[in-house]
Amino acid sequence: MKNPWMMKGPELREEALMQTRKQHGRVVTYVVNRNANFSRVCSVGCSFCGFGKRPGTLGATSDTIDEVVGRVGQTPWVTEICLQGGIDPGLTPEYYFDLVRALREAFPKMHLHAFSPMEIDSLCEKAGCEPEEMVAKLRGAGVGSIPGTAAEILVDEVRRKISRNKLPVARWVQIVRAAHRAGLRSSATVMFGHVESWEDIRAHFTVLRLLQEETGGFTELVPLAFVPYQNRLGAILARRVGGIRVLEEKIRRRARRLYPLARMVLGDVIPNLQTSWVKLGVEGALESLSWGCNDFGGTLYEESITKASGGKHGERLEPEVIEAAIRGAGYESRQRSTLYGRAENRISLVEKSCQPTTGGHLAL
């Protein structure tokens, strides 16, 4: 086979689609999940982030445990809660453990996909312990898997440019390895469309491949397009390239190459490639199904991180809307669990429409 890195765009996308069909047929999966972003306070200050607020500044607040439980209770039909927040120096490790236990108790059937490697790094520092001990404690409290976020680009030189205080590559790998070894699987992510080169993306993919060959713990790869509208990095890059429209186009072009490359380069060890309707929009996400993606992501119901950076594609999609979109594009849609098994507590749309909801809408 030709080297995918050397292929031209149309050939690369065609090969990636063929590879996806071999691995997944026409099935496109999705998960019924809910984000709970419990803290906007963040002392890290990534230049690409519009979400985190410096401690003590306007809007820098963290939720109480009751508030988080209350919000999750608005969507009792979800199978997964994705818990992530800023790095709030004021939140103790006990807050995290109590939050997990409270959610476990209130929603015993929901899978807890919780805390990025950056959050676990900060928890280790606060508790004075090693990642192995911290992931064991989180697992003991009820965490089921972790998001592989805070990866951005796994090249220290790039990380220093976009977020000086972010954990280094070796620490990210150490924490994810510890989680996988403790039985906590994770997603893998890559944030693209900013200052990274194709060589950086290649290096990032190599880190993921080596770790996956060692632990087998990644459930999927989720490429995340940089959202440039309301953050420092977006403003700088837009000025540098000649305006926001030029930058948008650059990000779109990068997406059209990165997704098929991910399928071709990593598909044999990480078979699930997830698109992101929050970043690309529903139309863009459907288009990416022909670039190697086999998973549509989740319903989300609450999305603060992309929205805070000026994301334009909303924060919730009902399961029936996702299913209709997937089927409308000629694929077979299938609800999955977080770990890509059968969704255990799948409920019928009739049951769901009878569940109490506060806020938001049902698209039935």
Ligand code: SF4
């Ligand atoms: S990306 Fe995460 S760590 Fe970085 S500033 Fe935003 S909330 Fe904080």
